[in-house]
Amino acid sequence: xxxxxxxxxxxxxxxxxxxxxxxxxxxxxxxxxxxxxxxxxxxxxxxxxxxxxxxxxxxxxxxxxxxxxxxxxxxxxxxxxxxxxxxxxxxxxxxxxxxxxxxxxxxxxxxxxxxxxxxxxxxxxxxxxxxxxxxxxxxxxxxxxxxxxxxxxxxxxxxxxxxxxxxxxxxxxxxxxxxxxxxxxxxxxxxxxxxxxxxxxxxxxxxxxxxxxxxxxxxxxxxxxxxxxxxxxxxxxxxxxxxxxxxxxxxxxxxxxxxxxxxxxxxxxxxxxxxxxxxxxxxxxxxxxxxxxxxxxxxxxxxxxxxxxxxxxxxxxxxxxxxxxxxxxxxxxxxxxxxxxxxxxxxxxxxxxxxxxxxxxxxxxxxxxxxxxxxxxxxx
Numbered sequence: 100x101x102x103x104x105x106x107x108x109x110x111x112x113x114x115x116x117x118x119x120x121x122x123x124x125x126x127x128x129x130x131x132x133x134x135x136x137x138x139x140x141x142x143x144x145x146x147x148x149x150x151x152x153x154x155x156x157x158x159x160x161x162x163x164x165x166x167x168x169x170x171x172x173x174x175x176x177x178x179x180x181x182x183x184x185x186x187x188x189x190x191x192x193x194x195x196x197x198x199x200x201x202x203x204x205x206x207x208x209x210x211x212x213x214x215x216x217x218x219x220x221x222x223x224x225x226x227x228x229x230x231x232x233x234x235x236x237x238x239x240x241x242x243x244x245x246x247x248x249x250x251x252x253x254x255x256x257x258x259x260x261x262x263x264x265x266x267x268x269x270x271x272x273x274x275x276x277x278x279x280x281x282x283x284x285x286x287x288x289x290x291x292x293x294x295x296x297x298x299x300x301x302x303x304x305x306x307x308x309x310x311x312x313x314x315x316x317x318x319x320x321x322x323x324x325x326x327x328x329x330x331x332x333x334x335x336x337x338x339x340x341x342x343x344x345x346x347x348x349x350x351x352x353x354x355x356x357x358x359x360x361x362x363x364x365x366x367x368x369x370x371x372x373x374x375x376x377x378x379x380x381x382x383x384x385x386x387x388x389x390x391x392x393x394x395x396x397x398x399x400x401x402x403x404x405x406x407x408x409x410x411x412x413x414x415x416x417x418x419x420x421x422x423x424x425x426x427x428x429x430x431x432x433x434x435x436x437x438x439x440x441x442x443x444x445x446x447x448x449x450x451x452x453x454x455x456x457x458x459x460x461x462x463x464x465x466x467x468x469x470x471x472x473x474x475x476x477x478x479x
Contacts, residue, residue, distance in 0.1 A: 108227040112443040116427060120437040131467035132459055134427075134437035136268060136411065138329040139459040140380050143373035146330070146366040159361040164353040165345075166193025166337070167361075170368045174337050177371060184312045190339050192348055193367075195359045197298050197323040197336040201228050202355065204319045204338060205260075207348050208292045209234050213259035218249045220413065220444035220452070222268045222296070240447065246272040247404050247413070251285035261286055264296040265308055266408030269444045269454035271299075273407040276309050283314045293318040298336070299409040301327030301377070304385050308408060316341055324363075326409070328370045329380060335363035384410050387457035387464045394468035395455065398475045410458040413441070417451035419478075427453060434474035436467045 116134045124130050141147070153159060165171065168188070175188040194200040201224070209215060211233045217225050219238040226236040237255055241247045247270040254261065263282060265274040274282070286293040295311035295318055311318045323336035340348050352358075370377075391412050395403065402415035420426040423440035431437050441452030457464050 105231050105233050108230050109223070111223055111227070112424065113439045116431070116437055116439055119428070119431060123431065123435070128435055130431070131436045131463050131470060133455045133457070133464075133467050134439045135458075136326070136409070136456055137331050137458055138326065138380065138410075139463070140329045140383075142330045142333060142366055143328070143370045143376045145373040145376070146328075146370040149369035150362055150366050153362065153365045157365075159365070162358045162361050162364060164349055164356070164358050166191070166359055167364045167368065170364050171337075173368055173371050178310070178312060178339075181307070182310050182313050184310070186312065186339065187342065189345060190342055192338045192340060192345070192352065193359045193364060194321075194336045194338055194352070195356055196325065196334040197296070197321050198224065198228075199334075199356060199359070200321040200323075200336050200338040201225065201294075202232075203348055203351055204294050204321065204340075205229060205232055205234060206351055206355075207340075207344060208294070208319065209259050214255075214257055215260040215262060216249070216254060216258045216291075217262045218247070218264070218267070219447065220247060220267075220269055220441065220449065221262070221264060223443045225262050225296075238446065243404070246270070246407075248272055248274050248278065249282065250278070251281050254285060254289070254291070258289070258291050260292040260294060262294050262296065263311070266299040266302065268299070268409060269411050269413040269439070269441070269452075270404040271406030271409040271411045271413065272404055273303070273306075273308055275306075276313075279309045279311060280314050283311060283318070287315070287317065295320045297321065298323040299326050302381060302384060302410060303408040304388055305407060312339060319344075324367045324370060327377060327381070328367070328373075329377070330363070330366065330370060333360070333363040333366055335359055335367045383461060384457065387459075387461055388412075390461070390464050390468060391455065391457045394465075394472065398468065398471040400453075400455075400471075400475075410456055412455040412457065413444075414453050414455065415451060416453050421450055423450050423453055430471070430474065433478070434470040436470050436474075
């Protein structure tokens with residue numbers, strides 16, 4: 100049977116690393132997981148309790164395509180509380196995870212063949228989803244001096260769209276207000292549609308993240324309950340779109356997804372009022388981050404991006420390898436620590452970088468760092 104050209108997308112390498120780690124565990128080894136961007140904590144207790152109550156007396160059938168009105172209103176209130184933005188709940192679209200939001204955004208904004216700029220290093224699924232939709236991802240080689248974030252002079256000609264991520268994956272770096280404003284202005288001047296991925300907002304270790312909504316209503320802003328809210332497997336996120344785009348996105352969502360999972364929306368609504376528990380999780384990440392910033396250089400990983408947010412350390416390992424995937428396999432085999440090769444995030448320069456996640460329990464981070472230090476000392 101024939102297959103489409105659009106289906107020829109590359110694998111998400113971190114998932115292959117996860118499978119290799121799983122196989123090692125099945126063979127009896129104890130693996131420290133620094134490969135996956137997944138909190139080690141469950142959904143907040145209040146969210147789980149809300150689901151238990153709902154399942155007793157609610158059939159949890161379809162919701163409207165744009166999501167539960169109460170959840171949309173609570174998300175809009177969140178933008179007022181955190182960012183000082185007066186947001187109309189009608190502009191909020193609840194989605195099946197941020198991945199569902201990317202599909203909706205790219206489908207709504209771009210036509211076949213349109214060129215969409217992406218900062219490299221960056222989240223690999225942007226590139227693959229664009230390709231699957233017959234769009235053309237255009238990698239923008241960001242630089243360490245710009246904290247691995249695009250700047251206006253980096254933008255190539257003839258872009259239909261620009262995808263931003265702050266905090267970024269894999270770098271953890273963030274755009275400040277002035278840097279975000281400059282990119283918003285550059286997109287407006289060039290008639291480039293701006294999509295801002297803000298799924299790691301809330302996970303910051305200094306100043307909070309700047310939302311594109313603080314600067315413009317002419318952007319698609321995507322967020323998720325996966326990271327700060329610790330709800331990866333629940334597959335629920337949201338998107339804020341310009342007022343004129345609401346009905347456009349609604350029509351696509353009706354046909355593509357019908358609605359986001361009802362039970363996950365119930366959990367998400369309750370999770371937004373679980374601040375103390377969520378902040379306690381963030382405190383653990385802050386502790387883990389400090390351990391990583393101290394421990395990785397002791398293992399020899401000294402050239403790292405400044406991690407302002409998220410829960411990643413992105414390291415230049417060109418002193419040790421020109422083949423990051425083979426190096427990651429060597430670390431898994433020799434140290435029992437799963438890490439992600441940079442090829443996932445930067446097709447041109449990723450052979451000389453690794454990403455380390457510190458989303459797991461602090462004891463795991465301490466053990467993983469000790470293993471890495473022993474392994475690298477023996478290797479050198």
